[in-house]
Amino acid sequence: GRAHRKGVSMWYHNYKNKIDGIPLLAYHMTKYKSRFGFTHKDVFRLCHIKTSYDALGYLVNYFCPKEGQRDRENNWQSRLELARREEGFEQSELRKVIDRLQLYDDAKNCNDEEIMSDMILRYNPDLAREHVPSMLLNSAEVWKALIRHMPTTALIRNLGKISSLGLLESNTSTNTKSFEEVLVVDKLKSAQLRKSARIHPFTLLVALKAYSKGQCESGRLNWQVNPNISNALQEAFYLSFDYVATTGKRYLLAIDVSDSMNAHVMGTPIITARDAAAAMAMLTVRTEQNCDVVAFSGNRGNANTTNNEDQASVSDENVVAAMEMVTVRAEQDSDAVDYPGNPLPQHANVPNHRDLSTENTTLIPIPISPQDDLDEVLKKCSPSRLPPVTADCAAPLLDAIEKKKKYDVFVVYTDSEPNAGVIHLSEAIKRYRTVTGITDARLIVCQLASNGFSLTDPDDPLMMDIVGFDSGALAAMHQFVTGNI
Structure with missing residues (x-):
């Protein structure tokens, strides 16, 4: 609709208010040429962009030339001569945009690696990897020039390619390191660069796993891993x-500790669901002052139990009735509770939901400390080192109700569809809100290897489903927890 077109058009216009203005827009448009099948030319035509600002108008005309101007190169000089007649042209944004587009056209048409390397070093940081012709991206000389001024995030993303060209290999005969190796190590260890680039730990974990493998997922690139x-x-x-x-x-x-957590993460197949869950648990424990971690098993019909007959003898009706008793009794005494200081009243005669599901399964706390490294966290989350655990994904919330614990955020890390227990997960969080009075308690379910099965209520704005996992999911989770989405 009109509002959508106007919003998209304003996104381009708002570059006028940024520090580098329209020349920065020219850089971004030539670097990120398309996304999801749409080019900037497509977007311009769909939003019917109009502007009276010369620099932006020139950029629009560059990507969407008017009738009779389809050949940009043949009309380049004539458009340049026309622009030069304007007063103050030499200091204008229009001149900067024209010069920058000329640079990008020169780079696009370059087929000599020495000339390309010289252009990258001379016009840094205006030329990025995306401006280099594909045929020159196999040149070690070109990559030597790119590495010098490449942003840290882009450098991490291209470590495999750089290594495959032999630029990060030490000279074993003289026991000396290459200039590129020293430069890359210094950039990775630079706290200032990491902070300015806002690189998330999960991004670095993925990079570490990918680089340590010695080859890309497709197998087209191979490299020697440099310790x-x-x-x-x-x-x-x-x-x-x-x-x-x-x-x-x-x-x-x-955290789901079932065997199926060895599956690869959707969106980040280089790591397993178990690794991702452990890394996120370690991250949360290190960054948040109040964080508890528990284990459950998503194995359907295999929760390490030995008495299935006793488990089957308990009817669903009795279990639900018991949970209703917990909720009703707590609600009756809720007026006497001073949240968040005082705990909920104790009820000795209220059945324990774990006893009703099975005597041989339980919810196990995982004692993760801020000093633990990833290997230690993985050991603590290993099924072989844990006693039998419940197969009920709602058990953590029911346990919090029973023990009168106060939480603002519940995060469930599982591979796909965990085993349903005495109550649905979305109903469990609703009961938790009612019983504890924490009406804005939030639930996030991260299905790291999702099969498309949703465990949350789509109509509840305080519940979120994450399908797969990457650094973008982390940003969304943070915004959700802080109430910004």
Whole structure:
């Protein structure tokens, strides 16, 4: 509709208010040429962009030339001569845009690696990897020039390619490091660069796993793993925790420890669901002051129990009735509770929901400390080191109701569809809100290897489903917890 078109058009117009203005827009448009099948040319035509600002108008005409001006190169000089007649042209944004577009056209048409390398070094930082012709991206000389001024995030993303060209290999005969190796290690260890780039620990973990593998997922690139690079990535991973924003909320993290958590994460297949859950648990424990971690098992019909007949003998009706008793009794005494200081009243005669599900399963706390590294957290989350655990994904919330614990955020990390228990997960969080009086308690379910099954109520704005996982999911979770989405 009209509002949508206007909003998209204003996104381009708002570059006028940024520090580098329209020349920065020219840089971004030539660097990020398309997304999801749409080019900027497509977007211009769909939003019917109109402007009286010369620099933006020139940029629009560059991507969407008017009739009779389809050949940009043939009309370049004539458009330039026309622009030069304007007063103050030499200091204008229009001149900067014209010069920058000329630079990008020169780079696009370059087929000599020495000339390309010289252009990258001379016009830094106006030329990025995306401006280099594809045929020159296999040149070690071009990459030597790119590495010098490449942003840290882009450098991390291209470590495999750089290594495959042999630029990060040490000279074993003289026991000396290459200039590029020293430069990359220094950038990875630079606290200032990591902070300014806002690199999330999860991004560094993925980079560490990918680089340590020695080849890309497709197998088209192979490289020799340099221990110095791996160590720098690992050091950067742990140090980056210092720059993660805290929310100040009270967390309960529930981690699925079933065997199926060895599946690969959707969106980040280089790591397993178990690794991702452990890393996120470690991150939350290190950055939040109030965080508890518990384990449950998503194995359907296999919760490490030995007495299935006793488990089957308990009817669903009795279980639900017991939970109703917990809720009703707590609600009756809710007026006497001073939240969040005083606990809910004790009821000795209220059945324990764990006893009703099975005597051989339980919810196990995982004692993760801020000093634990990832290997230690993975050991603590290993099924082989844990006693039998419940197969009920709602058990953490029911346990919080029973023990009168106060949490603002519940996060469930599982592979796909965990086993349904005595109550649906979305109903459990609603009961928790009612019983504790924490009406804005939030629930996040991260299905790391999702099969499309949703466990939350789509009509509840305080519940969120995450399908797969990447650094974008982390940003969304933070915004959700802080109430910004």
